[in-house]
Amino acid sequence: MKPVNVGIIGLGTVGGGTVRLIQNHHDDYLSSYGIDLVIKKACARSEKHAVELGLDGDTFTTDWHDVVLDPSIDIVVELIGGDHPATEIAELAFAHKKHVVTANKALLAHDMGRLAGLARKNGMQLKCEAAAAGGIPIVKALENSFAGNSIQTIAGIVNGTTNYMLTRMELENLTFDEVLTDAQRLGYAEADPTADVDGWDAANKMAILASIGFNTRVTLQDVSCVEGIRSLEPIDIKYAHDLGYRVKLLGVARKLADGLDVRVHPAMVEIHHQLASVDGVFNAVYVVGDAVGETMFTGAGAGAFPTASAVVGDILDLAAPIAAELELLPEPEPFERVMDICSIDNLIDRYYIRISLEDKPGMLSKVTSIFAEHEVSLATVSQPASERGAQAQVIVVTHSAQEAHVRKACEAITNLDGVHKEPVVIRVENTKVWKSASL
Secondary structure, eight states, X not given: OOOEEEEEEOOSHHHHHHXXXXXXXXXXXXXXXOOOEEEEEEEOSSHHHHHHTTOOXXXXXXOHHHHHTOTTOOEEEEOSOSSTTHHHHHHHHHHTXXXXXXXXXXXXXXXXXXXXXXXXXXTOOEEOTHHHHTTOOHHHIIIIITTTSOEEEEEEEOOHHHHHHHHHHHHHOOOHHHHHHHHHHHTSSOSSOHHHHTSHHHHHHHHHHHHHHHTSOXXXXXXXXXXXXXXXXXXXXXXXXXXXXXXXXXXXXXXXXXXXXXXXXXXXEETTSGGGGOOTTEEEEEEEETTTEEEEEEEEOSSHXXXXXXXXXXXXXXXHHHHTTOOOOOOOOOOOOOSOBOOGGGOEEEEEEEEEEOOOTTHHHHHHHHXXXXXXXXXXXXXXXXXXXXXXXXXXXESSEEHHHHHHHHHHHHTSTTBOSOOEEEEEOOGGGGGSSOO
């Protein structure tokens, strides 16, 4: 069997985990699959990580071109993230007849179609299992195991940082700022947590999963990422629990009669639903197919070895035919936009809304009047006790209402004299319709 040469660009958390995994299991891959996997070259900004990983001077480089242009390398593994030079790495690798494995969700969320087209044009493949949900093998499941299904819904908790934070806010009655500080100390949250807490990391992943699951091109710009978890407070999470729900940062992609509904936002999920039980840094992806019914995949969504597990899985998929000196099929024809993207403005759901306002006569009636004017029917209205002189908290839960009407009502309430910040909005997700093709 021919040795399979791999070039790894990026030796950080995931890159280091990938090297360790290949080193630790090299003999297993050889005896079980007949694959002699060789790390031919590795690239990083500093030689420090290479030395720690036992990669000698001939293997290490600080110039990614040395990896991509090495004629002996079969597979280029890009693990640096960001748009540049990741874009150029993939382009040049395909041009030089090398397959690419990447965990770069941000790049794929807006440029997967073009890169897949370049791979196909050059007879190569682009693999991205690690870009969607860490160690969970959801991409392979959507591409292969569920190929005989018409997928109805893909919903999930696909950001471990926010799931960890929400779990601790609920169990320990902590504020967002308290939990964020601790998550950063523990390494679960970045110094700049924007991508995680504002939902953009999850939106990138939902764009990838929706494209693959529904065979239509979905980009980051198509995903309605309306709000993250910054504004949530313990009172919101406790109130949700009292109603029989848990709050999760949820990604949802659903096939509707008029197109695809793709969105990311905090949501109340019934306590008995499978997704509600997923805590801490774990991820979960729930998939409904017309033939298979309900399925759920759960596991670590980040970390050195869980993510490396997905990377190495992609490498081995490519390496098996290379080792046997068989010709791989090129990347399939990239998905075109064959389904319209539904506007979240047309979403029909129930809503939890918390409004902070001055505790003075007439304020509550003004708020309820605004909801009525915007055709939003209220199921419950409550005002938890507050200290004298403090801002009052008014909590409403609506009947089924249209997103656009709720948003306009909240905008009008924000402009009221005596309301000093935007209301907190959490959708009360109707998981029953996830099994149906229409709202």
